[in-house]
Amino acid sequence: MKELIYYSFVESADLKRAFVEENREKIYTVFLEIAKRVKEGRKILLCGNGGSAADCQHIAAELVGRFGMERRPLPAVALTTDTSILTAVGNDYSFDRIFERQVGALGEEGDVLIAISTSGNSKNVINAVLKAKEKKLLTVGFSGRDGGELAKVADHCFVVKSFSTPRIQEVHITLGHVLCDFIEKYLFSYDSYFPPFGEGSQQ
Numbered sequence: 001m002k003e004l005i006y007y008s009f010v011e012s013a014d015l016k017r018a019f020v021e022e023n024r025e026k027i028y029t030v031f032l033e034i035a036k037r038v039k040e041g042r043k044i045l046l047c048g049n050g051g052s053a054a055d056c057q058h059i060a061a062e063l064v065g066r067f068g069m070e071r072r073p074l075p076a077v078a079l080t081t082d083t084s085i086l087t088a089v090g091n092d093y094s095f096d097r098i099f100e101r102q103v104g105a106l107g108e109e110g111d112v113l114i115a116i117s118t119s120g121n122s123k124n125v126i127n128a129v130l131k132a133k134e135k136k137l138l139t140v141g142f143s144g145r146d147g148g149e150l151a152k153v154a155d156h157c158f159v160v161k162s163f164s165t166p167r168i169q170e171v172h173i174t175l176g177h178v179l180c181d182f183i184e185k186y187l188f189s190y191d192s193y194f195p196p197f198g199e200g201s202q203q
């Protein structure tokens, strides 16, 4: 058991390092696109199941509340939290439509949907992405394994190359935290953070 404990931490750390080495440029490019949209007044919607639902709420809370600095609230909605909507849509239509229906109700052109699925194959997440594309949102997947269907349908998809759901989620939540940090610094810090762009003034 002691090996299990130690190996779990090492595996998580190794996976994060491998992920960032492979994806650092892509992370920068996609996060910049998301931050620009937030700066222009667009909002972020998030969806996922189980632990990923918790990650959606966690990330939305950092943006609406605060991550690392005092600043105005930022618009982010976790589509995983309203039990009346989730049970009504799940019961009256299908569990596969619990997020899609909310994207239909709340998503506006230019918004961002962050869709989280470690398998990349959860139907309710895929349906949300398809609806978001129909409504011209930017769709960003956080996936695992081989990316699954999510990597095929989302505009951009970050694939954590592991078959362990918890280890994949641990990289996803780091990615989510880095996104919150990036957005805050892009919108509210002086341009020393973003010398090539120089757009990061106080708002």
Ligand SMILES: O=C(CO)[C@@H](O)[C@H](O)[C@H](O)[C@H](O)COP(=O)(O)O
Pocket (backbone or CB within 6 Å): 049, 050, 051, 052, 053, 116, 117, 118, 119, 120, 121, 122, 125, 165, 166, 169
């Ligand atoms: O948190 C965990 C496992 O760490 C579980 O709750 C996990 O999120 C659930 O089994 C999900 O239903 C998995 O769905 P997905 O990531 O494949 O879309």
Ligand SMILES: [Zn+2]
Pocket (backbone or CB within 6 Å): 051, 166, 169
């Ligand atoms: Zn979990």
